[in-house]
Amino acid sequence: MKNSTKILDEDRRSFIKKVLKGTIAGSLLLVIPAGGNALEDIPAQIPGIRDKEWDMSKKRFAFIVDITRCIGCGSCCVADKREYNVPDHNYRTWVERYLKDFDDNIYVDCPNGGLDGYQKPREDLDVPIRDTFFVPKLCNMCKDAPCTQVCPVGATFTTPDGFVIVDSKRCVGCGYCIQACPYSVRFLNPVTKTAEKCTWCYHRVRKGMLPACVNVCPTGARKFGDLNDKESEVSKILSGPGVITVLKKEMGTDPSLYYIGARREVI
Amino acid sequence: MHTPHNAHVKRLLAALIILFVIGFFAKQAFQPKSFGKYGHYRADAIMEEANRPMRLMTNPSCVKCHPYEAGHQMTGLHKTISCEFCHGAYADHIKDGKKIGTLPVKRNAEITTLCLRCHNRAIEARPKQVIKTVVMPDHLRAQKVDEKHSCNQCHYVHAPLKYINHSKKIMGLI
Incomplete structure (x- = not known):
């Protein structure tokens, strides 16, 4: 009898000990962060960038928008807003809807930058429409960028790897670059009061990831890659046949953003 | 009182030298260190932009914890759709490997x-x-x-x- 209670007591003690250990370990697991960069577990989308010394001059990135594949879902706009927490009514990228009637008149609309998608056809037009298409717009990453030339404080510039970015610590918010951009991709951030623009997700590209809008595009209408890598999709498209255009060529800005299937009316 | 005929030149030179010295030190004090390394801008701004945290982490990051849904998603007709398009940004859900919020369904x-x-x-x-x-x-x-x-x-x-x-x-x- 005595012996059995002793065993029972010991059992109870070890049981309580085990429960306590489990509780402490479990709660510690919740409190202490698992650590490590979540990025390490995610496969790189652009080969040969991650964990390599970045050579500024060895990259030549290009962006291709395939208008024939764009369905105007607006996922790129949503992704862009989420990636940068862009304030409402400002857009780093947006999707325009073009309608062309039989007299070649062009009607363009872009409700909320395409952020809510296009749920309804245009009802305010009485004319028969012969052509409808969506045109995603973003920074053209001009090789001869007008916006960087006009900045009085050196806050916007072209990096040696070809990205036009804004140094928000130096920007004084004069808005000169917003006036200078022929593609209207710049805006004054109402929160920080500095100029902001699409950067082709420079921070993602440097980590070997595709820009947020390219990653979410369900139809592959947006393509991004390095032209110096002969195996990349963009260099294959740009070195192959097919009509490839840039916006406002006559401005002499030499954009790195190319369009497939853009009608001549697209500006 | 007699003044030498080149006094105005000396005064001008002195003023120019003072201006130059003030300008030199003002540039040292106010111009950011990395300014001008690659061009007329702050070279450190490139790394600052490159180190911006990612908020959308792509589908493979979702698969790790949601294998059931992802198993269907990755093999079905909707495989090209990003999880984060319908559900929201990874950064609103996970921070430092811990759940910080629930994404809406x-x-x-x-x-x-x-x-x-x-x-x-x-x-x-x-x-x-x-x-x-x-x-x-x-x-x-x-x-x-x-x-x-x-x-x-x-x-x-x-x-x-x-x-x-x-x-x-x-x-x-x-």
Whole structure:
């Protein structure tokens, strides 16, 4: 009898000990962060960038928008807003809807930058429409960028790897670059009061990831890659046949953003 | 009082030297260190932009914790759709490997709105080879279901035709 209670007591003690250990370990697991960069577990989308010394001059990135594949879902706009927490009514990228009637008149609309998608056809037009298409717009990453030339404080510039970015610590918010951009991709951030623009997700590209809008595009209408890598999709498209255009060529800005299937009316 | 005839030149030179010295030190004090390394801008700004944290972490990051949904998603017709498009940004859900918030799940009418962002044939410029589109509510009528039905009552959103094709197979329709 005595012996059995002793065993029972010991059992109870070890049981309580085990429960306590489990509780402490479990709660510690919740409190202490698992650590490590979540990025390490995610496969790189652009080969040969991650964990390599970045050579500024060895990259030549290009962006291709395939208008024939764009369905105007607006996922790129949503992704862009989420990636940068862009304030409402400002857009780093947006999707325009073009309608062309039989007299070649062009009607363009872009409700909320395409952020809510296009749920309804245009009802305010009485004319028969012969052509409808969506045109995603973003920074053209001009090789001869007008916006960087006009900045009085050196806050916007072209990096040696070809990205036009804004140094928000130096920007004084004069808005000169917003006036200078022929593609209207710049805006004054109402929160920080500095100029902001699409950067082709420079921070993602440097980590070997595709820009947020390219990653979410369900139809592959947006393509991004390095032209110096002969195996990349963009260099294959740009070195192959097919009509490839840039916006406002006559401005002499030499954009790195190319369009497939853009009608001549697209500006 | 007699002044030498070149005194004004000396004064001017002294003023210029003082200005130069002030300018030199002002430049030292106010110009950022890395300014001018590559061009007329702060070279450190490049790394600052490159170190901006990512908020959307792509589908493989979701698969790790949600293998069931992802298993359907990655093998079904919706495999090109990003999880974060419908559910929200990874950064609003996970921080430093810990859950910090719940991402919303769309329900009922919201789902139909979401589906029709892409699958609405009323919007032209959606070529057949790119996407399958439907006319609403004609599609519901053709399938002989209630017109108030939302898409997910027949289609499993992560793999829209998986169960439909499966049941058709059982019925011997395909």
